[in-house]
Amino acid sequence: MRLRAAISFAALMGVSGAGQADDSRVPESPAFEGVQAFLQTRRVSGALRADYFHAAKRPDQGSDLLGVTAQIKTLPELGERIDGKLEARITNPALNRDGASQSRLLEGFVTLHLAQADLRIGKQIVAWGRADGINPTDNLTPRDYTVLLPFEDDQRFGTTAIKLDTYLSPQHTLTVFISPFFKPAMISLPTAGRTLRETTPARTLANSELGLKLDKIGEGLDGSISYFHGFSLLPDLRLLGSNPVEPILESHYDRINVLGADFARNFGRFAVRGEAAYVDTRDTAGDDPGIKNPYLFWIIGIDRTFFEEMNVNVQFFQRRVRRYHAPEGIADLQARAVALLNALIDGQRDRISNGISFRVSNKWFNNTLEAEVFAVLNLTRRDRFIRPLLTYAFTDHWKGTVGAEVYGGAADTQFGSLKPRRGVFAELRYGF
Amino acid sequence: MKGLVRTAVLLGVSTLVALDTYSAEPNARDIMEKNFFVSKVKSLKTDSTMVLINDKGQQRERKNTTLLKLQANGIDSKLLVKFSTPADIKGTGFLQVEHSDGEDDLWIYLPALKKSRRLVANNKKDSFVGTDFSYGDISLPKVDQYQHKRQRNEQIDGQDCYVIESIPINETVKTNSGYSKKITWARTDNFLETKVEYYDVSGRLLKTQRITQHRQVEPQPARWVALHREMTNHQTGHQTVLNFDKIEPGVAAPDEVFTTRYVERE
Numbered sequence: 001m002r003l004r005a006a007i008s009f010a011a012l013m014g015v016s017g018a019g020q021a022d023d024s025r026v027p028e029s030p031a032f033e034g035v036q037a038f039l040q041t042r043r044v045s046g047a048l049r050a051d052y053f054h055a056a057k058r059p060d061q062g063s064d065l066l067g068v069t070a071q072i073k074t075l076p077e078l079g080e081r082i083d084g085k086l087e088a089r090i091t092n093p094a095l096n097r098d099g100a101s102q103s104r105l106l107e108g109f110v111t112l113h114l115a116q117a118d119l120r121i122g123k124q125i126v127a128w129g130r131a132d133g134i135n136p137t138d139n140l141t142p143r144d145y146t147v148l149l150p151f152e153d154d155q156r157f158g159t160t161a162i163k164l165d166t167y168l169s170p171q172h173t174l175t176v177f178i179s180p181f182f183k184p185a186m187i188s189l190p191t192a193g194r195t196l197r198e199t200t201p202a203r204t205l206a207n208s209e210l211g212l213k214l215d216k217i218g219e220g221l222d223g224s225i226s227y228f229h230g231f232s233l234l235p236d237l238r239l240l241g242s243n244p245v246e247p248i249l250e251s252h253y254d255r256i257n258v259l260g261a262d263f264a265r266n267f268g269r270f271a272v273r274g275e276a277a278y279v280d281t282r283d284t285a286g287d288d289p290g291i292k293n294p295y296l297f298w299i300i301g302i303d304r305t306f307f308e309e310m311n312v313n314v315q316f317f318q319r320r321v322r323r324y325h326a327p328e329g330i331a332d333l334q335a336r337a338v339a340l341l342n343a344l345i346d347g348q349r350d351r352i353s354n355g356i357s358f359r360v361s362n363k364w365f366n367n368t369l370e371a372e373v374f375a376v377l378n379l380t381r382r383d384r385f386i387r388p389l390l391t392y393a394f395t396d397h398w399k400g401t402v403g404a405e406v407y408g409g410a411a412d413t414q415f416g417s418l419k420p421r422r423g424v425f426a427e428l429r430y431g432f
Numbered sequence: 433m434k435g436l437v438r439t440a441v442l443l444g445v446s447t448l449v450a451l452d453t454y455s456a457e458p459n460a461r462d463i464m465e466k467n468f469f470v471s472k473v474k475s476l477k478t479d480s481t482m483v484l485i486n487d488k489g490q491q492r493e494r495k496n497t498t499l500l501k502l503q504a505n506g507i508d509s510k511l512l513v514k515f516s517t518p519a520d521i522k523g524t525g526f527l528q529v530e531h532s533d534g535e536d537d538l539w540i541y542l543p544a545l546k547k548s549r550r551l552v553a554n555n556k557k558d559s560f561v562g563t564d565f566s567y568g569d570i571s572l573p574k575v576d577q578y579q580h581k582r583q584r585n586e587q588i589d590g591q592d593c594y595v596i597e598s599i600p601i602n603e604t605v606k607t608n609s610g611y612s613k614k615i616t617w618a619r620t621d622n623f624l625e626t627k628v629e630y631y632d633v634s635g636r637l638l639k640t641q642r643i644t645q646h647r648q649v650e651p652q653p654a655r656w657v658a659l660h661r662e663m664t665n666h667q668t669g670h671q672t673v674l675n676f677d678k679i680e681p682g683v684a685a686p687d688e689v690f691t692t693r694y695v696e697r698e
Contacts, residue, residue, distance in 0.1 A: 006487070
């Protein structure tokens, strides 16, 4: 099966033979150029993507998956002060496994631009935090951790919300975010031998989410302070009981209050970025294994470019869990297993857990070849994640990417528990 | 005898005139200062195309719109660049706020990240979006970061030019810019450069920039823009051709435009 998938992917790569020959120097057909020009004037762009993943991100998907994705984005201008964005993705992540096609509106909003404010209404992605890749304050909009696409940002999708950015001065912005429709992250929970019921917060006004941020840029220092009153994007599990065959778990999302701050500042050739969030949960006493404990999560790092294009970023992060109780201290075996799962999902395996992340990237041949290695090592339990990525731009339209996700560590650690996801992946992409 | 005296007097006067003329000519630093200021336009909007050509002749193309505004001190500029093609960098934005008394503020907006990211301003030698222009080539360095020496005058494309050799004043400037030496051919009439040679840190010729189609965009003081620039990297054989397809001097963009608010607009 793996061979068949590889051959199928190679056949798709054959399509790129035309792509490799394709170049701005090679004249496109007038019809093709006409379509391109039409799309450009209509502010439409997108990508067609063929992907191979050796390992699935959901246990029901099998392995050696060959998928196709069409993604389209349009940025309509609706008036002098009003514009919008629609971005959607249709994907079949497992063509060779009779996988079903899935479609998703990633973003769909209108923005009203006022003299000193921008008001955005609709489904939107809001990304907070100045650290690199690990953002304690990024709690507003979800990610799909099961998506079979190679880039970190492919995981993001929007939440229906109202966002008002008020520009107090050219340097200062006050952001108000209100979402009445909580949308959780999508993760794969181990359901084998368990019955899982998911409950999400009712869509009531009382369950609205609120985010506030005061942001400052310029004069050598960028930074922000923020507050978020909403729901945890990641679920907690609670043991409801057992039926005659297996335990019954409830996956639920609890209220959190987050106080956050971040900054970015340059010191000579070094950029220093930091970010911190204190997350208050409903389990203030820390005695409910079905709700995550309050915690402080902070990260600080530096990056520097060496030679012309080699960028190295190193970050240290720490989580400090308040009123921590080790899952091992729970006598009931089923309850202990659930508490351990929660600890893995929430990164609360230890009272204090330290880690480092490392990202090194380089570009060659005027950015046609790009390589990147991103790695995270949890120092406390020595579990780790490494993702090498290599991208080559055959032309302005055609790009190929190969990479791998490598998880290591004991099975009862955050990354060690994801070992079944280890594998290589590849993508061929046509952008327009 | 009378003729001899007259000849001697004439020779003496000619020598004095010649000496006076030479001393009236600007020195190297003055020329480079004028070169620095001659392109400091008050405000400008441009649509430009950058064609990247590799050593096999294959081409890639980047189109962008740029807004430029001179700050109140008449030295520093603000620059906003938004890319419209190709698809993979469409929406990418670049914002620079120069500070002559300190480090510039630089941000890049990548649509995939959904947020602006502060860049290190000292990385002047980094390639500007994969072109043969570095960040330091896009935004001219401060005049006193280099020691300038007049070499000779030379004609380029029929224009008289001063030829100025510029050496970084210290190792930091050399390391940050990636250049051990620059040689600039600056026109004697308007001080705009027509050719620049860049030498790498080991002293080898790295790049040559040819600048043509000079256009005066502001009358007093005279400010000029070159509509065509070609940067050739001799070590890789790669070339970038920058063409200004449309220029609109005097577009009054408010200061608010030069903020991350606008750079993040796709």
